[in-house]
Amino acid sequence: MRLTVIGTGYVGLVHAACMADLGHTVLGVDRDADRIESLARGRAPFFEPGLRELLHRTLQSGRLQFTTSLAAAARFARTHFVCVGTPQRPGSNAADLRFVDAALDELAPALRDLGGWCLVVGKSTVPVGTAARLERRLHKVAPQAEIAWNPEFLREGFAVRDTLRPERLVAGVSSPRADATLREMYAPLLRAGTPFICTDPATAELVKLAANSFLATKISFINAMAELCDAMGADVMPLVEAVGRDPRIGSRCLQPGLGFGGSCLPKDIRGLVAHAEEQGLGESVAFLREVDEINTRQRRRTIALARQLAGGSFRRRHVAVLGAAFKPGIDDVRDSPALAVAAGIHHLGGRVRVHDPEAVDNARACFPDLEFALDVPKACEGADVVLHLTGWPEYRAIDPAGLSTVVRRQAILDARHTLDAARWRSAGWAFRAFGRPRLGW
Numbered sequence: 001m002r003l004t005v006i007g008t009g010y011v012g013l014v015h016a017a018c019m020a021d022l023g024h025t026v027l028g029v030d031r032d033a034d035r036i037e038s039l040a041r042g043r044a045p046f047f048e049p050g051l052r053e054l055l056h057r058t059l060q061s062g063r064l065q066f067t068t069s070l071a072a073a074a075r076f077a078r079t080h081f082v083c084v085g086t087p088q089r090p091g092s093n094a095a096d097l098r099f100v101d102a103a104l105d106e107l108a109p110a111l112r113d114l115g116g117w118c119l120v121v122g123k124s125t126v127p128v129g130t131a132a133r134l135e136r137r138l139h140k141v142a143p144q145a146e147i148a149w150n151p152e153f154l155r156e157g158f159a160v161r162d163t164l165r166p167e168r169l170v171a172g173v174s175s176p177r178a179d180a181t182l183r184e185m186y187a188p189l190l191r192a193g194t195p196f197i198c199t200d201p202a203t204a205e206l207v208k209l210a211a212n213s214f215l216a217t218k219i220s221f222i223n224a225m226a227e228l229c230d231a232m233g234a235d236v237m238p239l240v241e242a243v244g245r246d247p248r249i250g251s252r253c254l255q256p257g258l259g260f261g262g263s264c265l266p267k268d269i270r271g272l273v274a275h276a277e278e279q280g281l282g283e284s285v286a287f288l289r290e291v292d293e294i295n296t297r298q299r300r301r302t303i304a305l306a307r308q309l310a311g312g313s314f315r316r317r318h319v320a321v322l323g324a325a326f327k328p329g330i331d332d333v334r335d336s337p338a339l340a341v342a343a344g345i346h347h348l349g350g351r352v353r354v355h356d357p358e359a360v361d362n363a364r365a366c367f368p369d370l371e372f373a374l375d376v377p378k379a380c381e382g383a384d385v386v387l388h389l390t391g392w393p394e395y396r397a398i399d400p401a402g403l404s405t406v407v408r409r410q411a412i413l414d415a416r417h418t419l420d421a422a423r424w425r426s427a428g429w430a431f432r433a434f435g436r437p438r439l440g441w
């Protein structure tokens with residue numbers, strides 16, 4: 001089948017390349033001309049495991065092309081996936097839908113001129129009711145066009161795998177024709193056994209927000225338990241194991257740490273709360289405000305514990321930060337908890353040097369005042385405290401004895417609970433982790 005993908009960010013680019021890999025003929029569209037030019041040369045604008053190879057393969061096959069023109073997109077295919085960003089609106093908690101609206105407004109006249117049925121499939125995460133609103137808007141210009149919503153659940157760091165082997169596909173459709181089009185589009189995945197949940201567009205929109213709200217709640221729940229452990233002298237790690245072994249609960253996303261960040265969870269729960277409040281339903285989702293507050297408190301608690309480890313003040317103190325990406329395996333620093341902590345310490349007068357295996361360029365672009373190092377020993381040179389803030393596997397392999405020779409003081413805060421506390425302690429380090437008060441010294 002032929003299709004276009006409008007917006008070639010994390011979701012759109014991976015979707016476009018994966019759909020081409022499944023045998024479809026795909027045109028990727030973006031208004032960012034530099035991005036389109038590099039994509040056409042096989043250069044992905046971000047790091048995502050397996051994406052570079054997939055991009056090369058599908059470009060070479062001729063089944064993947066790129067353009068900046070939405071008019072060309074309208075001529076190319078009858079099915080158009082919309083994958084543009086829906087960030088938090090500046091000065092508000094609500095979702096900013098101006099990119100979705102602009103994409104549709106630009107596409108609509110071209111669809112009208114072409115005539116004939118066509119399907120616009122939203123993949124962006126949007127407030128409930130957006131598909132219905134967009135369809136009304138689209139129908140004023142191109143009455144023959146139909147809208148469906150097919151939310152995306154990929155996880156950055158596993159985006160290619162999640163797209164080619166999703167846990168489920170959700171299609172919010174208004175007609176059998178739209179249902180049949182999406183089933184045909186995803187036929188190879190359906191043949192492989194992927195569940196296909198067909199519903200109305202409003203439910204599909206809410207499924208995505210509900211899933212992200214649940215994940216965020218689970219993360220904040222265990223971080224709240226870690227706070228209790230700290231106050232009550234209990235250990236959160238065996239607690240996680242014992243609680244998570246209940247199959248009704250499960251241990252995935254039940255890892256205590258610095259909390260969630262990135263371009264989705266924080267803005268999606270805020271957007272849901274803002275929209276519910278607008279509808280007079282704030283009480284139903286009031287708990288999500290607390291989920292958000294627990295999450296941001298983790299960042300403040302990390303700064304406070306780091307200050308304590310640095311001797312009560314950051315003045316004339318050197319703080320090494322291990323990790324800048326919002327999670328391991330990617331170079332995305334959008335709403336990164338690690339960088340929020342690094343910037344907070346810098347603001348309080350600390351000298352901060354950040355290392356990350358992949359995300360230094362993106363981090364430097366957002367926080368030019370921080371110092372960056374290309375390897376762990378350089379980041380830790382003369383450090384009064386080392387903060388482990390993104391759980392990259394390579395940080396687990398650090399030799400604590402070797403690192404002792406470069407720091408000024410052997411003090412480390414493992415905010416991701418992935419380091420081997422016994423190993424660090426036996427090498428003479430003061431080792432702290434939230435929810436593990438007995439690791440204190």
Ligand SMILES: NC(=O)c1ccc[n+]([C@@H]2O[C@H](COP(=O)([O-])OP(=O)(O)OC[C@H]3O[C@@H](n4cnc5c(N)ncnc54)[C@H](O)[C@@H]3O)[C@@H](O)[C@H]2O)c1
Pocket residue numbers: 006007008009010011012029030031032035083084085086087099100102103123124125126152153154155156263264
């Ligand atoms: N990143 C994720 O892990 C993830 C996962 C699931 C869902 N989502 C949702 O998917 C959507 C996209 O997220 P993302 O992270 O891929 O965003 P992104 O910011 O990485 O990419 C968006 C792209 O759309 C392009 N764009 C904006 N307006 C356009 C227009 N009018 N015409 C053509 N291109 C346009 C931008 O130039 C950019 O390249 C969001 O709603 C997000 O919440 C993201």
